[in-house]
Amino acid sequence: MNIEPELAKQLLATGAMMLLMDAPVNLGFGIDLNEWQTGPRFKGLKLIPPGFHFVFYSSKSTVTGESGIRTGFFKFFEPKEIHVVQWDAANEDIMDEKDLDKDQVQRLRFNIMEFEPNLGAYPLMPHPQQPVPTFQKWLRLTQMITKPLIHRMLPTDMKVSSLVSVSRFSDLDARIVSESEGAATAGDVNPGGPNDALLRMNIQFTPIDLKRSFPPNATPDQITKYWLDKSYLLTSALSKHYHGDYRLLLGELQFSFVLFLVGQVYDGLEQWKCLVQMICASKEALKTYRATLFMDFLDVLHSQVTECPQDFFTDALSSSNFLRAxxxxxxxxxxxPDSVDQLPNPKLEAKLAQFVKLVSDRFEWDVEEAVREKWAAEDEEEGEFAPVVVE
Incomplete structure (x- = not known):
């Protein structure tokens, strides 16, 4: 989506503010796809568009000058909201306003215009170095992320850390994971408990097991079929975990991606890979979801390929990496033609052609040739040479 002048005026009128008190000089500070180094007069941000955002920060070593651990929090900003936070020098972290003195927070809000000259503006408009505004890019990457999804997946303070955030991909005792899932369901964490720190940094990714992609009590033929075609796993996940709403699945896909891309939490990459593999390998499901899930999935993946650093996807497209396959x-x-009905879908075909061109041009990889090689290999494997999965 393009930011029209009228929309820009509306955002200027409804933008939120975030007041950051006592920020140190040279703090690495950012929001969404923007990052800066704080100066001595920095007091926060203004003109933040209402909606979903990620605020992150990392202190710099006074000896080496290198940035430390990236920490941040996700937040849905309300129109004209004034959100007050404070830098905690002892812990090198930001204290949320719920942990501050309520009277002090109200005084700061009342006197917000005193700080306005020292608030950095959220970049809304294009400039020569950034012809596409970062807000426009952020919207493309996060448009399906909802409040219920974020509240289900994140700790109550919405905070993540590149070092201490944990998930189902972390090397944790199964009892800790079970305790975390139970606490999330109950909406509570036992403060002071032995695993309190881990529970408060646990990310509740949807448990997708690519190795168990076939029905219970499946026949050998079914095991082979759904080992290769992840359609049963996809439809089961939609029903069990996403209430039948594919947009929640794509929302988690988007969240996992930005969690890794901007939050630098590696577990986000693992969940993103898992979801991408499941959707891409679901051939049978195209008959049901090609005009819905797959249509929107192409948009989501197109935006992610566009915005991710090229060196990451260059490595990811190596012959041994999952993404090429x-x-x-x-x-x-x-x-x-065997995986879809006979009626053409020009819109879907156009989206697919655009995606293939993007990948082919950006990474100098002939996708069309790779597809032809796949079909040729499948033709050779038919009959007595067809693959068989033994469980």
Whole structure:
């Protein structure tokens, strides 16, 4: 989406503010896809568009000059909200306003215009070095992330850390994971408990097991079929974990991506890979979801490929990496006449062509040739040479 002048005026009128008291000089500070170094007069941000954002920060070593651990919090800002936080020098962290003196917070809000000259403006408009505004990019990357999704997945303070955040991909005792899931369900964490610190930094990713992608009590033929085609896993996950709403699945896909890209939490990459593999390898599901889930998935993946640093995707497209195979699976499945009905879908085909061109041009990789090689290999494997999965 493009930011029209009228929309920009509306954002200027409804923008939120975040007041950051006692911020140290040279603090690495950012919001969404923007990052700066704080100066001596920095007091926070203004003109923050209402909606979903990620505020992050990291202190710099006075000896080496290198940035420390990235920490941040996700927040849905309300129109004209004034959110007050304070830097805690002892812990090198930000204290949320709920942990501050309520009277002090009210005084700061009342006197907000005294700080306005020292509030940095959220970048809303393009400039020569950034022809596409970062807010426009952020919207493309996060438009399906909702409040219920974030509240289900994140700790109550919405905080994450590149070092101490944990999830189902972390090397944790199963009892800790079970305790965390129970606490999340009950909406409570036992303060002072032996695993309190871990529980407060646990991210509740949806448990998707790519190795168990077939039905219970499946026949050998079904095991083989759904080992290769993840459609049963996809439809089961939609029903069990996402209330049948594919947009919640894509919302988690977007959250996992920005958690890794901006939050620098590696577990986000692992969940993103898992979800991408599941969707790309779901051939049978195209009959049901090609005009809905797959249509929107192409938009989501297109934006992610566009915004991610090129060196990451260059490495990810190496012959041993999952992403090359996932993209080939997706394109081959969507162009296989056996996996879709006979009625053409020009909009879907146009989106797929745009995505193939983006990947081919940006990474100098012939996707079309890779798809032809996949089909040729499948033709050779038919009959007595067809793959069999033994469980």
């Amino acid at each position: 996932a993209i080939v699976d997706l394109v081959a499945n969507m162009r296989d």
